[in-house]
Amino acid sequence: xxxxxxxxxxxxxxxFHDPENATIRFDKGLSEQVVRDxxxxxxxxxxxxxxxxxxxxxxxxxxxxxxxxxxxxxxIKFDDVTYFLRSSKETANDWDDVPEDIKNxxxxxxxxxxxxxxxxGVTAQYESEAVYHSVREDLEEQGVIFLDMDSGLKxxxxxxxxxxxxxxxxxxxxxxxxxxxVWSGGSFIYVPKGVHVEMPVQAYFRIxxxxxxxxxxxxxxxxxxxxxxxxxxxxxxxxxxDSLHSAVVELIAMEGAKIRYSTVQNWSANVYNLVTKRGxxxxxxxxxxxxxxxxxxxxxxxxxxxxxxEGAHAEIISVAYAGAGQHQDAGAKVHHLAPNTTSNILSKSxxxxxxRSSYRGLLKVxxxxxxxxxxxxxxxxxxxxxxxxxxxxxxxxxNSSADLEHEASxxxxxxxxxxxxxxxxxxxxxxxxxxxNGFFEPFTRELPMEYAVELNKLLELEMEGAIG
Amino acid sequence: MSEVILNIKNLHVSVEGTKIIKGVDLTIKSGEIHAxxxxxxxGKSTLAHVLMGHPAYEITQGxxxxxxxxxxxxxxxxxARAGMFLSFQYPASIPGVQVGNFLKKSVxxxxxxxxxxxxxxxxxxxxxxxxxxxxxFLSRYVNDGFSGGExxxxxxxxxxxxxxxxxxxxETDSGLDIDALRLVAKGITETAEETGFLVITHxxxxxxxxxxxxxxxxxxxxxxxxxxxxxxxKLEDQGYDWLEA
Numbered sequence: 001x002x003x004x005x006x007x008x009x010x011x012x013x014x015x016f017h018d019p020e021n022a023t024i025r026f027d028k029g030l031s032e033q034v035v036r037d038x039x040x041x042x043x044x045x046x047x048x049x050x051x052x053x054x055x056x057x058x059x060x061x062x063x064x065x066x067x068x069x070x071x072x073x074x075x076i077k078f079d080d081v082t083y084f085l086r087s088s089k090e091t092a093n094d095w096d097d098v099p100e101d102i103k104n105x106x107x108x109x110x111x112x113x114x115x116x117x118x119x120x121g122v123t124a125q126y127e128s129e130a131v132y133h134s135v136r137e138d139l140e141e142q143g144v145i146f147l148d149m150d151s152g153l154k155x156x157x158x159x160x161x162x163x164x165x166x167x168x169x170x171x172x173x174x175x176x177x178x179x180x181x182v183w184s185g186g187s188f189i190y191v192p193k194g195v196h197v198e199m200p201v202q203a204y205f206r207i208x209x210x211x212x213x214x215x216x217x218x219x220x221x222x223x224x225x226x227x228x229x230x231x232x233x234x235x236x237x238x239x240x241x242d243s244l245h246s247a248v249v250e251l252i253a254m255e256g257a258k259i260r261y262s263t264v265q266n267w268s269a270n271v272y273n274l275v276t277k278r279g280x281x282x283x284x285x286x287x288x289x290x291x292x293x294x295x296x297x298x299x300x301x302x303x304x305x306x307x308x309x310e311g312a313h314a315e316i317i318s319v320a321y322a323g324a325g326q327h328q329d330a331g332a333k334v335h336h337l338a339p340n341t342t343s344n345i346l347s348k349s350x351x352x353x354x355x356r357s358s359y360r361g362l363l364k365v366x367x368x369x370x371x372x373x374x375x376x377x378x379x380x381x382x383x384x385x386x387x388x389x390x391x392x393x394x395x396x397x398x399n400s401s402a403d404l405e406h407e408a409s410x411x412x413x414x415x416x417x418x419x420x421x422x423x424x425x426x427x428x429x430x431x432x433x434x435x436x437n438g439f440f441e442p443f444t445r446e447l448p449m450e451y452a453v454e455l456n457k458l459l460e461l462e463m464e465g466a467i468g
Numbered sequence: 469m470s471e472v473i474l475n476i477k478n479l480h481v482s483v484e485g486t487k488i489i490k491g492v493d494l495t496i497k498s499g500e501i502h503a504x505x506x507x508x509x510x511g512k513s514t515l516a517h518v519l520m521g522h523p524a525y526e527i528t529q530g531x532x533x534x535x536x537x538x539x540x541x542x543x544x545x546x547x548a549r550a551g552m553f554l555s556f557q558y559p560a561s562i563p564g565v566q567v568g569n570f571l572k573k574s575v576x577x578x579x580x581x582x583x584x585x586x587x588x589x590x591x592x593x594x595x596x597x598x599x600x601x602x603x604x605f606l607s608r609y610v611n612d613g614f615s616g617g618e619x620x621x622x623x624x625x626x627x628x629x630x631x632x633x634x635x636x637x638x639e640t641d642s643g644l645d646i647d648a649l650r651l652v653a654k655g656i657t658e659t660a661e662e663t664g665f666l667v668i669t670h671x672x673x674x675x676x677x678x679x680x681x682x683x684x685x686x687x688x689x690x691x692x693x694x695x696x697x698x699x700x701x702k703l704e705d706q707g708y709d710w711l712e713a
Contacts, residue, residue: 420556
């Protein structure tokens with residue numbers, strides 16, 4: 001290793017040979033050499049190194065987006081970010097450094113201590129390894145490949161090479177370029193033809209830190225006629241000292257396949273959460289995004305579906321909660337490329353204490369896509385006059401046979417609702433919590449039970465102290 | 469001797485500077501049913517809302533005592549937890565909140581304890597059967613898309629489960645057909661023997677079914693005449709003109 005690389009590797013302690021137990025931390029900041037070093041450390045094939053480098057060059061030359069919350073975007077300090085930090089035993093933070101309010105929330109949500117430490121970034125690995133392994137064994141029996149992305153690349157390089165960047169090219173946007181340059185962790189899943197993964201694949205994420213990295217990269221391929229229900233993230237607050245989270249998720253649903261991808265992110269209030277998520281649905285395939293944004297300082301995320309094959313369907317249900325100092329710029333994009341494709345978009349947002357939530361949507365119908373149907377519903381709930389909600393829907397329709405509906409509403413909690421609930425013994429805060437939970441219900445009911453319960457509780461906690 | 473639940477002395481109430489209630493005195497003991505009759509705008513609903521603590525109403529004079537204590541300082545939910553209940557003329561809808569969940573939480577709030585799921589279920593089933601309500605009700609959203617009759621039935625169901633010390637019924641009978649009216653009356657008689665009732669209505673027909681102990685005629689923010697059930701009959705028959713001097 002040359003000197004430069006040595007400098008970049010910095011305070012590495014245990015050596016490279018056993019990456020599972022190693023602590024490898026790069027200094028802050030990014031250069032082409034850092035990108036190459038990351039790839040070398042992981043002993044990646046040449047083609048991956050090349051993609052990373054190309055992506056890095058694109059990232060550097062690509063200007064910041066000139067839309068969205070530009071002033072917040074401009075305040076990202078790329079030189080202050082650590083781009084590579086991997087270990088299993090490394091304690092990233094001291095428990096004392098985890099903010100008090102987050103600890104309180106853990107306690108009030110009733111999260112076990114071990115998991116609290118993991119969510120607080122204090123331990124890198126949550127203890128229930130056994131659960132993870134049994135889940136994996138069940139899946140392996142069905143021929144499902146379920147690995148972290150790094151292992152996926154090692155064990156199935158051809159499959160990864162075929163699909164990596166096939167849905168989201170590195171040059172798609174500045175942050176997909178950044179992710180492609182420095183990605184680490186994330187999941188790699190391949191579901192063979194006709195296999196249905198019945199249980200939601202979720203336990204994994206609460207227990208394996210590899211997948212909650214800053215720049216995780218996920219690739220899910222559902223082969224013909226198969227299905228998978230994947231759940232990522234955490235409703236509980238996730239504390240990160242790193243202020244930039246930029247993931248890329250690519251989904252490929254082959255003919256007749258179905259992929260559902262559910263996320264709830266609740267990053268701490270210092271995090272910029274800039275994520276690119278896109279799926280391709282081939283003939284009669286279904287891609288569903290269930291996407292919740294509760295935390296972070298700024299989130300920009302627009303789960304997308306490309307309806308490439310005839311009869312394909314997209315379903316995008318998202319919620320956003322913007323509190324003080326937060327901007328949730330979220331939405332959905334659907335491209336109807338083939339005839340008789342259908343899509344449903346439901347977006348619900350809540351703004352409180354000066355928070356801002358924006359819906360940004362794109363609906364595109366190609367000239368050759370006859371007989372398409374799409375319904376878009378955007379509902380915003382404003383909890384006070386200081387908060388803000390905007391809607392930026394774009395429709396580009398080049399086929400006159402398309403059947404499109406768009407509904408948007410902005411509402412407040414009415415005095416009648418509060419009085420009614422208070423007359424049933426709910427305090428004002430409890431009443432608001434109930435109304436807010438009800439508002440998100442069309443989203444919450446799509447989540448696995450424990451996530452739904454936790455999300456409801458979390459929103460109730462958020463409503464406390466909401467009353468001036 | 470039965471307890472005095474509600475004692476209103478010389479009550480005056482304004483809404484945004486307009487005087488609505490202009491001197492009402494009323495005492496309700498446990499187990500008594502009081503009916504208030506009067507034209508629209510007489511101040512009947514205002515009385516019910518101010519008793520429950522609606523923030524838009526200002527007490528400018530007089531006092532309300534509930535179980536021997538002045539309640540002006542109590543918030544709406546504290547009154548509910550102390551055993552007061554208001555059946556709304558126009559109940560608000562709460563989209564996304566299922567009736568079953570809402571009822572359970574309300575019962576927990578008001579009884580100030582976590583009722584066991586099985587016990588609650590039993591109570592709920594019995595009450596719903598009495599009100600001829602379908603189980604499907606429980607998974608619907610509170611008052612969301614309900615017909616007028618369904619809303620009123622849900623109000624009465626809540627009353628039966630919450631077993632209030634003082635129940636205020638604001639035109640619960642309006643817009644109901646005779647079958648629904650019978651169920652409402654059944655709900656009132658089944659709620660609890662000790663419950664004191666204040667029933668606001670335009671019509672005699674509910675009073676035929678529940679037999680009030682006292683009837684008060686309200687005109688322009690005052691009780692102008694009080695009597696027994698015979699007063700209700702006379703009001704229905706002759707209207708209110710004879711009371712206006």
